[in-house]
Amino acid sequence: MTAPILDVRAISIAFGGLKAVTDFSLSLPAGALQGLIGPNGAGKTTVFNLLTGVYRPQTGEIHLDGRRVDGLKPNRIAAAGLARTFQNIRLFGDLTVLDNVRVACHVRAETGLAAAIFRTRAHYGEEAAIRERALSLLEIFGLSHRAGEYARNLPYGDQRRLEIARALATGPKVLLLDEPAAGMNPQEKRALADLIALVRRQFGLTVLLIEHDMGLVMNICEAITVIDHGVTIARGTPAEVQADPAVIEAYLGAPDEPPPASAPAPAPDSAKADP
Amino acid sequence: MLGARAAALRPGYGFVLSRAVGPFGAFLALAFVMQLVVVPWAGPFYEKLLMDIGINCLLAVSLNLVNGFTGQFSIGHAGFMAVGGYVAGAVTYYGSFVLWGSPAVHGGFLGGGDLLFLAGCLVGGLFSAGAGYLVGLPSLRLRGDYLAIVTLGFGEILRVLLQQTNDVIFVPAQIEAATPWQMATALGGALGFSGIPFYTTVFWVFVMLGLLLIVAFRLKESSEGRAFLSIRENEIAAEAMGIDTTRYKVRAFVLAAFFAGIAGALFAHETGTTLNPRELGFQKSFDIVIMVVLGGMGSISGALVAAVLLTVLPEFLREFADWRLVIYALSLIIMMRFRPQGLFGIREIWELWRKPPGASPAGRGAS
Ligand SMILES: Nc1ncnc2c1ncn2[C@@H]1O[C@H](COP(=O)(O)OP(=O)(O)OP(=O)(O)O)[C@@H](O)[C@H]1O
Ligand SMILES: [Mg+2]
Numbered sequence: 001m002t003a004p005i006l007d008v009r010a011i012s013i014a015f016g017g018l019k020a021v022t023d024f025s026l027s028l029p030a031g032a033l034q035g036l037i038g039p040n041g042a043g044k045t046t047v048f049n050l051l052t053g054v055y056r057p058q059t060g061e062i063h064l065d066g067r068r069v070d071g072l073k074p075n076r077i078a079a080a081g082l083a084r085t086f087q088n089i090r091l092f093g094d095l096t097v098l099d100n101v102r103v104a105c106h107v108r109a110e111t112g113l114a115a116a117i118f119r120t121r122a123h124y125g126e127e128a129a130i131r132e133r134a135l136s137l138l139e140i141f142g143l144s145h146r147a148g149e150y151a152r153n154l155p156y157g158d159q160r161r162l163e164i165a166r167a168l169a170t171g172p173k174v175l176l177l178d179e180p181a182a183g184m185n186p187q188e189k190r191a192l193a194d195l196i197a198l199v200r201r202q203f204g205l206t207v208l209l210i211e212h213d214m215g216l217v218m219n220i221c222e223a224i225t226v227i228d229h230g231v232t233i234a235r236g237t238p239a240e241v242q243a244d245p246a247v248i249e250a251y252l253g254a255p256d257e258p259p260p261a262s263a264p265a266p267a268p269d270s271a272k273a274d275p
Numbered sequence: 276m277l278g279a280r281a282a283a284l285r286p287g288y289g290f291v292l293s294r295a296v297g298p299f300g301a302f303l304a305l306a307f308v309m310q311l312v313v314v315p316w317a318g319p320f321y322e323k324l325l326m327d328i329g330i331n332c333l334l335a336v337s338l339n340l341v342n343g344f345t346g347q348f349s350i351g352h353a354g355f356m357a358v359g360g361y362v363a364g365a366v367t368y369y370g371s372f373v374l375w376g377s378p379a380v381h382g383g384f385l386g387g388g389d390l391l392f393l394a395g396c397l398v399g400g401l402f403s404a405g406a407g408y409l410v411g412l413p414s415l416r417l418r419g420d421y422l423a424i425v426t427l428g429f430g431e432i433l434r435v436l437l438q439q440t441n442d443v444i445f446v447p448a449q450i451e452a453a454t455p456w457q458m459a460t461a462l463g464g465a466l467g468f469s470g471i472p473f474y475t476t477v478f479w480v481f482v483m484l485g486l487l488l489i490v491a492f493r494l495k496e497s498s499e500g501r502a503f504l505s506i507r508e509n510e511i512a513a514e515a516m517g518i519d520t521t522r523y524k525v526r527a528f529v530l531a532a533f534f535a536g537i538a539g540a541l542f543a544h545e546t547g548t549t550l551n552p553r554e555l556g557f558q559k560s561f562d563i564v565i566m567v568v569l570g571g572m573g574s575i576s577g578a579l580v581a582a583v584l585l586t587v588l589p590e591f592l593r594e595f596a597d598w599r600l601v602i603y604a605l606s607l608i609i610m611m612r613f614r615p616q617g618l619f620g621i622r623e624i625w626e627l628w629r630k631p632p633g634a635s636p637a638g639r640g641a642s
Contacts, residue, residue: 052515053514054511054514054515073514073519074511074514074515075514075515075516075517075518075519075520078514078515078516078517079517083515083516084515086511086512086515090509090511090512090515091508091509091512092504092505092508092509092512092513093508093509094508094621095501095504095505095508099501099504102498102501103501103502103504103505103513103516103518104516104517105277105498106498106499106501106502106516106517106518107516107517107518108277109277109498110277110278110281111498112499113499113526116493116494116497116498116499116500117489117490117493117494118295119291119294119295119493120291120295121285121286121288121291122281122285123497124284124285124286124290124291124294125281125282125283125284125285125286126277126281126498127497127498128280128281128284128286129277129280129281129283129284130277130281130498132280132284133277133280166516167516169516170516170517
């Protein structure tokens with residue numbers, strides 16, 4: 001087996017007394033599409049925040065394509081090739097759809113402030129390349145016709161897809177998707193799953209997906225990691241994980257607690273949770 | 276990744292030259308027309324008013340780079356104006372003595388005196404930019420409110436320091452004997468720096484304003500400038516997309532300080548103004564903030580319109596001048612209530628016909 005493109009070794013973080021993530025490890029081979037699941041508040045988003053440098057891990061190491069990235073600032077990690085979407089949508093609301101994607105292209109730009117102010121040839125060339133790249137991404141995500149609209153005016157599903165298009169514009173090696181299908185109907189979810197498969201192939205991406213919708217996760221993920229209370233409780237193929245008693249217990253609650261109304265329930269309000 | 280396509284998509288030299296140089300020519304022509312046609316026709320009152328308008332436009336548009344583009348809240352812009360004004364004033368006043376033995380205006384258009392004045396503007400702008408870097412680098416890592424406090428403190432400290440400076444030296448023999456340090460600390464204290472030659476003309480004001488407008492619009496329509504805007508829109512997302520937010524905030528701050536310094540230099544060499552610490556205190560900073568807030572955070576044209584309005588109104592309405600602060604406070608409150616995004620919002624005036632911002636929340640305000 002080749003070296004993993006994303007190698008996470010026992011990272012942890014505690015907020016005060018709350019151990020949000022404990023000794024989380026993950027090894028993503030290049031080209032993989034894996035899932036990260038767990039009940040509400042399990043620490044999934046916190047794992048993403050650790051990987052992308054929003055929080056600095058208190059223990060452990062993160063290696064991206066052979067390079068150690070834990071402790072770097074988020075923008076450096078993005079430049080190194082790790083991109084993400086946000087569970088609670090964080091678009092640049094008062095910029096156009098096109099500009100949202102173009103901002104994300106900036107990390108790959110080479111000309112600087114002086115070129116922009118004096119309008120050199122290199123500046124024009126780069127602006128044209130950025131525009132071309134952004135438009136082609138919008139095309140893939142079916143957002144071309146909305147390129148000139150302000151992001152805040154987009155329908156919800158389009159905002160979610162714009163988040164992915166924007167993340168891709170940074171030219172990532174690994175893409176982290178935080179509940180990309182939250183709030184979508186089954187039809188939209190299926191379309192999104194196809195889209196994820198498509199861009200993964202087209203861009204040679206490695207994808208880590210957080211998703212509450214078990215159907216979606218079980219369908220498209222090759223392997224799944226399950227966390228609960230910040231602790232990894234299971235890992236394996238969708239079928240293995242589904243049959244794991246620890247997972248069933250985590251989702252249904254301990255026997256002495258009242259079980260939730262419906263089993264592995266997608267959280268309708270989860271879109272409003274923290275980053 | 277972009278590299279090869281960017282190289283392939285480079286336009287021809289003719290296109291680049293016309294697009295890159297054209298606007299400079301246009302603003303230069305406008306400045307000439309202002310000076311040679313409008314000023315003689317309109318008379319000295321309007322000449323002074325035009326200079327005041329231009330200087331305030333410089334201040335509003337430059338502050339807009341920080342408060343509007345990057346969404347930070349700086350309220351010490353007059354401090355940078357003071358740095359530029361005093362540095363440039365010292366350069367021309369004492370420089371004139373050293374070169375020509377008197378501080379009087381020397382030579383005509385683009386004569387020796389004009390060149391010294393331009394050098395003063397540049398040096399003043401650079402000192403101001405340096406001050407912007409020193410103030411900005413540590414404080415821009417902090418959240419909005421702290422930045423406001425630091426910039427306010429900077430302006431006030433500067434005011435007190437300037438009040439402590441010695442009287443201006445005006446005896447040629449004493450100036451000959453003075454060391455550079457003695458000159459640099461003889462800036463008039465609380466009484467103000469008097470005797471600075473009047474080099475500022477409508478032409479120079481509009482040349483500088485033209486430069487700033489070119490810089491501001493080019494920023495807004497470039498990848499670099501979109502990095503500024505993304506910080507205003509959502510700092511966490513901007514970072515996650517690879518934008519070095521601290522670096523771009525500092526850049527905005529330094530650029531804004533540079534042009535505020537130039538505005539200060541123009542102010543220092545203008546007829547009918549006194550360069551004194553009180554004049555460039557918090558009151559002035561507040562006036563500039565109002566222009567940006569009124570005009571719309573991020574709208575260059577909005578800031579221009581607000582700067583023109585708020586310069587012209589007090590000139591024509593004595594009542595307004597007396598009640599200025601009350602009216603400002605009231606209009607701020609009314610705006611916050613009914614149009615928090617500013618008169619023109621964050622868009623340029625010609626973009627207003629686009630769809631208004633909808634109700635659906637995106638990005639902003641999320642935790
Ligand atoms: N910055 C923070 N400060 C304090 N506590 C935090 C912080 N961020 C997350 N937490 C806590 O860490 C735990 C894990 O939160 P996290 O958002 O990672 O869960 P999640 O698995 O993404 O949940 P959901 O499915 O609802 O999105 C929660 O108890 C949360 O309250
Ligand atoms: Mg979450």
